[in-house]
Structures are given as structure tokens and as C-alpha cells.
Amino acid sequence: MAPQGRQEILEGAMAVAHAVARCRPEVIAAYPITPQTHISEELSTIVADGELQAEFVKVESEFGAASVCLGASAAGARAYTATSSQGLMLMAEVLWNIAGMRLPVVLACANRSVSAPLSIWCDHQDADSIRDCGVIQLHAEDAQEAVDQHVIAFKAAEDRRVLLPVMVNLDGFLLTHVFEPVELPDQALCDAFLGKYEALYKLDPGDPMSFGCFTEPDKCMEGRWMIHDACLRSAAVIEEVSAAFARTFGRNSGGLLEEYKSADADTVLVAKGSICGTIKDVVDELRDKGRRVGLVRIKTFRPFPRDRIVAAVRGAKRIAVVEKGGSFGSGGVVTPELKDALYDAGLRIPVSGFCVQLGGREVAPDGIQEIIDRVEKGEQVHYEYFRLKKAILPDLVP
Amino acid sequence: MSAKLSMDKLSIGCVCLPGGSIGNHTGAWRSMMPVFKHAACIGCRACELVCPEGCVFENPGKKHLVEKLKREIADRDFDPDYCKGCGMCAEECPVDDIDMGLEEK
Numbered sequence: 001m002a003p004q005g006r007q008e009i010l011e012g013a014m015a016v017a018h019a020v021a022r023c024r025p026e027v028i029a030a031y032p033i034t035p036q037t038h039i040s041e042e043l044s045t046i047v048a049d050g051e052l053q054a055e056f057v058k059v060e061s062e063f064g065a066a067s068v069c070l071g072a073s074a075a076g077a078r079a080y081t082a083t084s085s086q087g088l089m090l091m092a093e094v095l096w097n098i099a100g101m102r103l104p105v106v107l108a109c110a111n112r113s114v115s116a117p118l119s120i121w122c123d124h125q126d127a128d129s130i131r132d133c134g135v136i137q138l139h140a141e142d143a144q145e146a147v148d149q150h151v152i153a154f155k156a157a158e159d160r161r162v163l164l165p166v167m168v169n170l171d172g173f174l175l176t177h178v179f180e181p182v183e184l185p186d187q188a189l190c191d192a193f194l195g196k197y198e199a200l201y202k203l204d205p206g207d208p209m210s211f212g213c214f215t216e217p218d219k220c221m222e223g224r225w226m227i228h229d230a231c232l233r234s235a236a237v238i239e240e241v242s243a244a245f246a247r248t249f250g251r252n253s254g255g256l257l258e259e260y261k262s263a264d265a266d267t268v269l270v271a272k273g274s275i276c277g278t279i280k281d282v283v284d285e286l287r288d289k290g291r292r293v294g295l296v297r298i299k300t301f302r303p304f305p306r307d308r309i310v311a312a313v314r315g316a317k318r319i320a321v322v323e324k325g326g327s328f329g330s331g332g333v334v335t336p337e338l339k340d341a342l343y344d345a346g347l348r349i350p351v352s353g354f355c356v357q358l359g360g361r362e363v364a365p366d367g368i369q370e371i372i373d374r375v376e377k378g379e380q381v382h383y384e385y386f387r388l389k390k391a392i393l394p395d396l397v398p
Numbered sequence: 399m400s401a402k403l404s405m406d407k408l409s410i411g412c413v414c415l416p417g418g419s420i421g422n423h424t425g426a427w428r429s430m431m432p433v434f435k436h437a438a439c440i441g442c443r444a445c446e447l448v449c450p451e452g453c454v455f456e457n458p459g460k461k462h463l464v465e466k467l468k469r470e471i472a473d474r475d476f477d478p479d480y481c482k483g484c485g486m487c488a489e490e491c492p493v494d495d496i497d498m499g500l501e502e503k
Contacts, residue, residue: 100412
């Protein structure tokens with residue numbers, strides 16, 4: 001390991017593993033799945049080498065990994081797991097329980113397409129599929145953010161005003177497998193920033209209790225409301241923790257949104273994840289040509305930052321949402337949530353939803369520019385599979 | 399701290415202490431209700447043992463005469479707060495001394 005406090009060239013997943021180790025989780029349980037595997041592999045090495053005093057539990061599945069983290073967290077331990085795609089699907093049932101039991105487990109999702117058709121490449125349909133379960137979702141644009149958002153995730157999750165699981169999303173391969181300059185959080189600063197996790201309630205044979213108990217219809221709604229309320233209120237905590245992180249570590253990696261040249265933009269793109277790097281390049285190019293284009297990047301997708309996003313796009317003449325996901329039979333995932341927020345704010349800005357990069361299909365700057373050109377010419381689409389190759393579809397499809 | 403936990407007033411994470419489920423009155427689920435006839439009951443306690451809620455009990459001080467045995471047997475009764483009306487007691491009673499009747503609400 002290179003000395004702390006300076007940039008190193010690290011693979012994204014490796015960098016995340018070392019950042020997690022510096023957050024000192026006491027229990028780690030994970031099952032290998034591409035493209036997450038390097039995170040848990042490296043963590044198991046770190047534990048085996050004695051660099052981190054933690055129990056690394058080898059489990060038989062992602063259901064087991066999430067369940068071990070649930071139990072460990074209920075017993076008062078700081079717990080961590082990482083997964084992707086089908087692995088996240090297999091965790092889904094447990095994640096609902098972790099959120100409902102209000103356990104601050106932190107996990108990474110190396111975003112990957114969900115089968116079928118089988119694909120190991122990146123899109124956001126895995127994370128989007130579990131948006132409703134009470135797990136806070138952060139999205140990183142680059143490896144540095146993925147690293148830093150893990151520290152923010154533990155701090156926000158364990159805050160008594162939150163007590164919810166936090167999932168850090170980083171695009172599979174695009175971030176997990178690329179080598180980038182990364183500064184790992186300094187161990188002493190990390191220790192001081194996070195402190196030791198003190199559970200509100202914990203499993204103890206000497207003081208037995210049950211978590212997430214049975215509720216009759218006269219109480220269940222209130223149990224669910226508490227999750228909703230805590231998730232909504234976590235927005236302020238995420239901003240507060242992110243500001244504290246920036247003061248301590250000197251990097252502005254957290255927060256709810258990033259407004260990139262969007263303040264005076266006529267055309268605003270909305271997106272999350274690593275594609276925002278490409279979008280920023282296109283925005284810069286078009287700005288040089290005098291075109292008023294900007295990006296609003298969603299860094300926190302749950303809780304959905306409604307008020308912030310409305311304030312950020314209020315002055316736009318048109319919006320294009322660029323998303324790596326969607327809901328079959330309906331449309332986008334981010335797009336309708338944005339429209340919902342705009343409608344309640346009384347804004348009728350035309351919004352187009354473009355579905356891109358499913359299963360890792362590359363979208364280069366020319367693709368982003370095409371989207372901008374089309375909406376600037378007045379085109380508006382509800383939700384479009386961008387650059388769909390109709391020529392390879394079977395004859396049965398009209 | 400934990401001594402205050404109950405399901406009457408919810409806690410963060412719906413945490414409760416052992417016995418906390420006593421606050422969940424599963425009797426509200428019931429559509430059929432057991433009727434203990436107190437005629438042929440031989441006091442074998444099968445009804446108590448098979449009850450998944452553990453809510454069949456000996457009613458203290460109440461007895462019935464069983465002609466065949468020529469002696470008095472303690473009455474069984476059930477706790478309507480928890481009986482879900484599953485009918486297992488009636489199904490398993492070896493002397494058919496429990497009927498299941500429709501409960502009008």
C-alpha cells in the first residue's frame with residue numbers, strides 16, 4: 001500500500017475495498033458476482049492479512065450475505081456487503097427486512113444488467129429494481145466518488161435520525177475495473193469521522209429482544225411510515241454528512257445533486273452514474289460553441305431529491321433524462337419521478353426520457369449530442385430505447 | 399432501555415421484548431369459533447397441545463360429569479383474544495366434544 005493522503009492509481013473495485021477497510025466494518029459477508037467480485041476478494045485478502053480486524057463470512061449465496069449482515073448489524077456490528085445484478089435480486093427480500101428493522105448495513109452495488117438476456121455489462125436496472133425497499137441509494141460518477149461515498153454511507157446510515165441501509169452504486173466495469181487516480185481516506189481521519197458504531201438496540205443473549213416484530217393491521221402502516229419518514233428525512237442528513245466529509249477530507253463527493261453548468265441552461269440533461277462524465281464533456285464542447293446546455297446529476301436517487309431537482313431545472317426550456325434503465329410496460333424510472341416533481345411544482349417543461357446503455361451498449365459523446373440536438377429541434381419523446389437496432393429484431397416484431 | 403419496549407407503542411425497527419407478541423390479538427382473524435360442549439370430554443388435553451396459539455386452557459373451578467368415566471372432568475375453554483379459529487382442537491378431539499361454529503360479527 002502506498003502512503004495515505006496522496007493519489008494512487010488504483011482499480012475502482014480495489015480502491016473501494018481499501019476505503020471500506022478504513023471504515024472498519026466488523027463483519028463482511030459477500031458472494032462473488034461479476035463485476036463486484038474484486039471488492040469482496042480484496043476485502044477478504046485484507047482481513048486474511050490481518051490488516052483489518054473483521055470477520056469475513058463466506059456465504060453460500062447473496063441471500064446468505066445479506067442475512068449475515070442483517071444479523072451482524074442487529075448484534076451491534078458495523079456490517080458490509082457488495083453485489084451486482086442477480087445477486088442484488090437474491091438479496092431483495094432481506095434488504096426489505098434490513099430497512100424495516102432499521103439496520104445501517106452498507107453495501108455496494110456494482111451496477112450490472114439483470115438477466116435475461118444474460119449480460120454481465122453495466123446498466124442500472126438492478127439498483128432501480130429495489131428502489132422501493134427503503135435502501136438509500138447513492139450513485140458515483142467516478143472511482144473517487146465511489147470511495148468517498150462509502151465513508152459518507154456509513155456515517156449517514158448510522159445516524160440516529162436515519163438508521164437505514166445505504167447502497168453505493170458504482171457502474172460495473174466502467175468504474176469497478178478501470179484504473180483511476182484515487183485518494184484513499186486517511187485512516188486517522190476516517191476513524192475520527194465515523195467513530196464507533198453504537199446500535200440503538202442490539203441482540204444480546206442477556207437482554208433478549210426481537211427485531212421487525214409482527215404487526216397487526218392496526219400497527220403495520222405506522223411501522224412502514226417510519227421507514228418512509230426516515231428515508232425522506234435522510235436527505236438532510238446526507239447533505240449534512242457530505243458537507244462534514246468535504247470539510248474533513250477536502251472533497252465534495254456526496255450530496256444529493258450536482259448542478260453542472262445548468263443554472264442558465266435552456267437544455268438540461270438529467271442522469272446518474274458514470275455516463276455523467278461523458279455528458280459533461282459534451283456540455284463543455286457545446287458551451288464553447290455558445291449553446292446553453294447543462295447537466296443535473298442525481299447523486300442520491302433514494303431519497304429522491306424532489307425539491308432540489310425542481311429548483312435546479314426550474315429555468316430550463318426542455319429536459320432530457322438519460323437513463324440506463326426503465327420499467328417494462330411503463331417507461332423510465334428517473335423520468336416519471338422527475339415529471340411527478342415538476343407537475344407538483346406547477347411546471348410544464350417538456351421532458352423526454354431516453355433509455356441508453358442497457359447491457360453495456362456504449363454511448364459516445366455523439367450520442368449525447370444527438371439527444372440534445374433532437375430535443376432542441378422541438379422533439380419530445382415519452383421514453384425511447386435510444387438507437388435501437390431494428391435490423392436485428394426477429395420478423396415477429398412489427 | 400429495553401424494558402420500555404413493547405408493541406403497544408412502536409419502536410424504531412419494530413423491536414420488542416420476549417412476550418411482546420401478547421399485544422397482537424390474533425383473535426381478530428377468526429371466522430369460525432370453537433364450542434366446547436363439556437359433555438364427552440375426558441380431559442386428555444389434546445386440544446391444549448395442538449392449539450398453535452397455546453390459547454386452550456383449563457377453566458379453573460368449572461367441571462362437568464362424564465357418565466362413562468363416572469367422574470368429574472375439568473372444563474376446557476379458549477381465549478378469544480388469540481384463538482384464530484383454525485379448528486385443530488375440534489379436528490383432533492378424540493371424543494368429538496368440540497364443534498366449530500360460525501362466528502357472527
